[in-house]
Each structure stands twice: as C-alpha cells, then as structure tokens.
Amino acid sequence: MTSIYLVDDHELFLSGVRAELSERFDVAGWSTDVDAAVDGIRKNRPDVVLVDVHMPGGGGLSVVGNVLDTNPDIRFLALSVSDAPEDVIAMIRAGARGYVTKSIEPEALADAIERIAAGDAVFSPKLAGFVLDAFSDTVPVEADPELDQLTPREREVLRQIARGYAYKQVATRLSISVKTVETHVSAVLRKLQLSNRHELARWASERRIV
Amino acid sequence: MDDTATSNQQGRQDRLQVLSGRLTRSNEDRVVAGLSAGIAARLGIPTVYVRAGFLSLTLAGGFGILCYLAGWIITPDEKQYGSMIKADQPATTGQQVGLALGFLAVLIALEALGFWFGPIVWPATLVIFGAALIWDRSSAESRRRLSRLTRPSENGGGRSKTQIFVGAALMAVGIVVVLASLDSIQSLGPAAIAVLLTAAGFMLLFGPWIWGLFEELSDERRARIREQERADMAAHLHDSVLQTLAMIQRSDDPQRMITLARAQERDLRTWLFEPTGLQPTGTVGGAIAAAASKVEADFNVPVEVVVVGDRALDDGLNPLVAASSEAMANAAEHSGARSISVYVECTDDAVDAWVTDQGVGFSPQAVPEDRKGISESITARMARAGGEAIVMSAPDEGTEVHLRSGSR
Numbered sequence: 001m002t003s004i005y006l007v008d009d010h011e012l013f014l015s016g017v018r019a020e021l022s023e024r025f026d027v028a029g030w031s032t033d034v035d036a037a038v039d040g041i042r043k044n045r046p047d048v049v050l051v052d053v054h055m056p057g058g059g060g061l062s063v064v065g066n067v068l069d070t071n072p073d074i075r076f077l078a079l080s081v082s083d084a085p086e087d088v089i090a091m092i093r094a095g096a097r098g099y100v101t102k103s104i105e106p107e108a109l110a111d112a113i114e115r116i117a118a119g120d121a122v123f124s125p126k127l128a129g130f131v132l133d134a135f136s137d138t139v140p141v142e143a144d145p146e147l148d149q150l151t152p153r154e155r156e157v158l159r160q161i162a163r164g165y166a167y168k169q170v171a172t173r174l175s176i177s178v179k180t181v182e183t184h185v186s187a188v189l190r191k192l193q194l195s196n197r198h199e200l201a202r203w204a205s206e207r208r209i210v
Numbered sequence: 211m212d213d214t215a216t217s218n219q220q221g222r223q224d225r226l227q228v229l230s231g232r233l234t235r236s237n238e239d240r241v242v243a244g245l246s247a248g249i250a251a252r253l254g255i256p257t258v259y260v261r262a263g264f265l266s267l268t269l270a271g272g273f274g275i276l277c278y279l280a281g282w283i284i285t286p287d288e289k290q291y292g293s294m295i296k297a298d299q300p301a302t303t304g305q306q307v308g309l310a311l312g313f314l315a316v317l318i319a320l321e322a323l324g325f326w327f328g329p330i331v332w333p334a335t336l337v338i339f340g341a342a343l344i345w346d347r348s349s350a351e352s353r354r355r356l357s358r359l360t361r362p363s364e365n366g367g368g369r370s371k372t373q374i375f376v377g378a379a380l381m382a383v384g385i386v387v388v389l390a391s392l393d394s395i396q397s398l399g400p401a402a403i404a405v406l407l408t409a410a411g412f413m414l415l416f417g418p419w420i421w422g423l424f425e426e427l428s429d430e431r432r433a434r435i436r437e438q439e440r441a442d443m444a445a446h447l448h449d450s451v452l453q454t455l456a457m458i459q460r461s462d463d464p465q466r467m468i469t470l471a472r473a474q475e476r477d478l479r480t481w482l483f484e485p486t487g488l489q490p491t492g493t494v495g496g497a498i499a500a501a502a503s504k505v506e507a508d509f510n511v512p513v514e515v516v517v518v519g520d521r522a523l524d525d526g527l528n529p530l531v532a533a534s535s536e537a538m539a540n541a542a543e544h545s546g547a548r549s550i551s552v553y554v555e556c557t558d559d560a561v562d563a564w565v566t567d568q569g570v571g572f573s574p575q576a577v578p579e580d581r582k583g584i585s586e587s588i589t590a591r592m593a594r595a596g597g598e599a600i601v602m603s604a605p606d607e608g609t610e611v612h613l614r615s616g617s618r
Contacts, residue, residue, distance in 0.1 A: 103472075103512070105548075125514055125516045125551060125553070126514075126516055128516070129516035129517065129518050129553070132518045132519075132555070133518045133519060136518060136519050159553070159555070162516045162518070162553045163516075163551055163553040163564045163566050163610075164514065164549075164550075164551025164553070164566045164568070165566070
C-alpha cells in the first residue's frame with residue numbers, strides 16, 4: 001500500500017484529509033510545521049508527501065527543498081488554497097511533482113496520489129493553464145528548444161487537461177494511450193522545472209524573495 | 211566533489227556567523243569578567259593571545275586596564291545576550307561611561323606613545339563629549355517618536371533638556387578654548403574659523419531637531435495611510451465575509467452553504483490576488499469569471515475557469531461571453547454534473563472558449579424545436595457575431611460546447 005505523509009498547518013483540514021485517505025493509503029504520519037515535517041518525513045520515508053504551500057517558517061517550499069536535498073526519491077504533491085501562479089510554479093520548480101487545489105474531490109485526490117507514487121506528474125486544470133500561459137508567447141532568442149518550448153502534442157494534452165478532462169479521457173479523445181498522456185505530462189513537468197523562460201524564473205524568484 | 215563544495219560552504223557560513231555575531235562576555239571561561247574569552251570567540255583565535263594583548267597594553271601606562279574596564283562595561287554578558295539583541299536600544303548609562311573611559315584610554319595611550327597635538331587636545335575632547343551627548347539625545351528622541359505611534363501619552367522631555375543644556379555648555383566652552391589657543395594659526399583668519407565653528411555648533415544643536423520635524427511628518431503620513439488601508443480592509447471584510455458567515459449560520463441547507471462559501475471564496479480570492487491596476491471585468495477572463503460566479507450562485511454547481519492569454523474585452527467579444535454564460539447555465543441546469551469546466555484561450559487570431567461538463571449529455575438531434583437555449587442563445591448568437599459554436603454531446607458522455615470568435 002502506498003504510504004503517505006501529510007503536512008499542513010490547518011489541523012481541521014489535516015484531520016479531514018486523513019479520514020478521507022486512510023482507507024486507500026497507509027498514513028505514515030503528519031506534521032503541522034516545517035521543521036517537524038522535515039524530520040518526520042526523513043524518519044518515515046513515505047512514498048508521497050502531501051504538502052501545503054503556505055505555512056509559517058518557510059512554507060511548503062522549504063519542506064520540499066530540505067527533504068529533496070537528503071532524500072531525492074521522496075515525491076511531493078503540493079496542495080493549496082492558493083491559485084496564484086507564482087505559488088504553483090515555485091512549488092513545481094522546487095521539485096513537487098504535482099499541484100492540486102484543496103477543493104479537489106476526495107477520489108480525484110486519491111487518484112492523484114497514486115499517479116505521483118507511480119512516478120508520473122499531476123496537473124490540475126489551473127496548473128495546465130498556467131503552463132500554457134507561460135510557454136505561449138514568443139520563444140526567447142537563445143532558447144533551448146528542448147526545454148523552453150512545448151511540442152504541439154504536449155500543448156494539446158495540456159489543453160485537454162485545462163478543459164477538465166481526466167488523463168483517461170484525454171487519451172481517448174486524442175486516440176493515444178494513457179501511458180503516452182503520462183509521458184507527455186512528465187515531459188512538461190521536466191520543462192517546467194528546468195526551463196529558463198523568464199516568466200517561470202520571475203514567478204519563482206518573486207516567491208522566494210517573500 | 212559535491213561534498214567538498216558543501217563543506218567549504220559550510221565553513222564559510224560558520225565563519226560569517228562568527229564575524230557577524232555580537233561580542234559577549236563568556237560565562238565559562240573567565241579570569242576577571244570573561245571579556246578576553248568573548249573577544250577570542252568572536253575573532254576565532256585562542257584566548258591566550260587576547261589575554262597577552264591586554265597584559266602587554268597594561269604595561270603601556272595602564273592603557274590595558276582602562277581598555278578592559280571599558281570593554282567590560284560595554285559588552286553584555288552571554289546570558290543577557292537574548293535581551294540585548296533587540297537592536298537600537300538606547301545606550302545605558304553604564305555603556306556611556308564605558309565609552310567615555312575607552313576614549314580616555316585611547317588618549318592616554320596616544321600621549322604615552324608620543325602622538326600628542328599639544329594643548330588643543332583637552333578642549334577638543336570637551337567638544338566631542340558635548341556633541342556626543344547631543345547626538346545621543348537626538349537618537350533617543352527619534353526612538354521615542356516611533357514608540358509614540360503606539361503609546362501616544364508617553365512624555366519624556368526632562369532628561370533630554372538637561373542633556374541639551376550640558377551638551378551646549380560643553381561645546382561652548384570647547385569652542386572658546388579652541389579659539390583662545392589658536393594664536394599660532396591666526397593667519398587663517400579667526401573670523402572665518404569662528405563662523406565655521408558656530409555654524410557647526412548650530413547644526414549639531416538644531417540639526418537633529420530640524421531633521422526630526424521632517425521625519426515626524428513622514429511618520430504621520432505613513433501612519434495615516436496604514437490606518438486608511440486597515441479601514442478599507444475592515445469595510446470590505448464586513449461587507450463580504452462577515453455577511454456570508456452570517457448567512458451560512460442562518461442556512462440549514464448544506465448545498466446552499468457550500469455555494470455561499472464558494473462564492474465568498476472566489477470573491478475574496480479575486481480581491482486578494484488580482485492585480486489592483488487591472489479592472490477584472492475589463493478582460494475576457496474577468497468577464498467569463500463573473501459569469502461563472504453568477505451560474506454558481508444560481509445553480510449551486512461549482513464552475514472552474516482557466517484562462518490562457520487573457521486580453522482586453524472589446525464589443526466584438528461580448529457575444530462570446532454571453533454564449534459562454536448560457537452554455538454554463540445549461541450545463542448547470544440540465545447535465546447533473548458535479549462541476550463544470552470552462553477553458554478560455556486567447557490567441558492573436560481568435561478567442562476560443564470550451565464549456566465542458568461530464569454529466570448526462572444529450573442527443574443534439576433530439577432537442578425539441580421549442581427549446582431555444584442552444585440554437586438561439588448559443589449557435590445563432592455566435593453566427594451573428596461572425597463566430598461559430600460547436601456543440602458536442604451524446605447521452606451519458608457529457609457535453610462540450612466550443613465557442614470561437616475571430617478577432618477583427
């Protein structure tokens with residue numbers, strides 16, 4: 001059974017999510033602040049960590065950064081009430097493999113966790129929209145096409161996700177396999193984390209300064 | 211390779227921490243007051259060197275002893291460090307005396323070493339002490355001004371008046387003695403020197419006060435702006451969040467509560483995160499989001515809106531917004547879906563909107579003639595505006611309405 005670890009400074013939300021997920025997952029532990037979370041995650045070595053973006057003491061960013069420094073194999077799913085692009089992009093660039101908002105339905109959340117545990121990326125419609133937005137305008141002069149541009153197919157997959165379709169539906173609609181959809185999304189995740197496009201750099205740096 | 215880099219960096223950080231840390235007296239390693247150990251820890255050298263330094267300076271006319279006394283008084287004990295760390299505290303009397311002692315020690319040392327400028331030194335010392343008193347007063351004053359923002363009734367004029375008086379008197383004496391002893395360089399023009407000295411004294415006496423006036427003005431303006439912002443926020447929260455919370459408490463329908471909470475969330479989010487310069491209803495995305503809020507409120511179904519490449523709303527795009535709104539309302543009313551997705555993409559050539567639900571769907575051919583929703587409000591409206599509308603649906607497979615408006 002996939003083991004998960006929850007990090008959120010809102011006790012109420014934490015207990016709600018714990019109740020929803022305890023049937024399908026092995027809840028290895030939970031923390032309400034950054035330092036306890038980093039220790040707890042290193043000790044319990046869960047498969048997937050659900051981490052809130054906004055927390056006192058550095059927020060989700062420092063949890064992801066600190067843990068990945070020592071345990072690069074642990075996977076993170078960012079969970080937040082914020083839809084602000086700089087929050088989303090900063091978490092992804094720090095190493096989170098997906099981002100969903102807290103209003104997500106319990107089953108969709110559970111699916112997202114399974115997907116992250118399997119090594120794939122999870123994009124909410126909002127995140128897909130941000131990525132399309134960030135990669136939409138003219139390509140920078142010294143662009144690395146491998147990293148600074150989306151392929152037409154990746155773009156089409158993101159459009160379907162932004163329109164609210166699940167991976168399986170996207171696969172059916174584009175006549176490709178679910179595995180191919182996952183490959184495209186993982187490729188986009190990689191570009192998102194490594195590209196030097198100024199929009200991404202700007203979003204990320206704005207967030208770190210705060 | 212990584213490891214070396216990391217440990218180098220670690221070492222540099224430790225060193226930085228040592229240098230930027232505050233000097234404290236050691237509690238464990240002390241012969242007299244722990245000052246030597248404190249200095250040694252701060253500089254990162256063995257304590258014995260510091261002790262040897264003090265001892266050898268003591269041989270130079272007792273200079274070392276004076277230095278040690280001055281350091282003892284100025285430096286906080288390790289244990290007090292926590293309370294001392296709050297920066298910008300006014301210097302205590304002990305610290306002031308300590309500084310004065312340190313100054314005297316330097317003078318004595320200079321005399322012992324043969325660097326002496328003759329009879330001008332002692333009057334100059336008086337002037338410096340007087341100026342120091344006045345400057346100390348002025349910084350204490352600005353600290354008080356800051357704290358007055360929170361404690362308006364605080365009053366502490368007495369001490370500072372005495373200080374001004376003493377400072378001015380010391381300075382006057384110093385200036386007079388300096389002028390009296392300047393016989394040897396009278397060729398420079400005594401009048402000019404006197405004017406310069408007086409001007410300097412005037413600036414020292416009144417400069418802080420004039421500067422303080424400016425500072426006070428800008429402090430007050432800042433405070434007024436903060437107060438205004440707080441009032442605006444309170445008014446907004448009162449009109450929105452508090453009203454909604456009151457409505458939720460009076461409602462016993464869970465669906466209604468969810469809708470109220472969602473509408474409020476959307477509203478608050480817009481208010482908090484939208485850039486203030488941009489009028490939200492002035493863009494395509496803003497108009498679609500407003501329509502989505504209305505549908506959410508009317509039908510108790512969440513609508514998720516994603517906009518890519520948002521742009522200004524012009525008249526040519528109004529039909530697209532209206533048709534999207536109609537499509538959302540249809541989906542909310544008939545599809546039975548738990549949520550509706552709206553995706554808007556603005557490009558140079560066109561604006562596209564997809565309204566998607568994963569509800570029951572329908573067979574487009576089977577819609578009766580008298581149900582004008584789709585044909586009139588969506589398809590015909592888009593056609594009149596030079597755009598197009600494609601409705602794709604099948605029973606049990608949800609519905610997708612694609613609207614497209616070419617740009618002109």
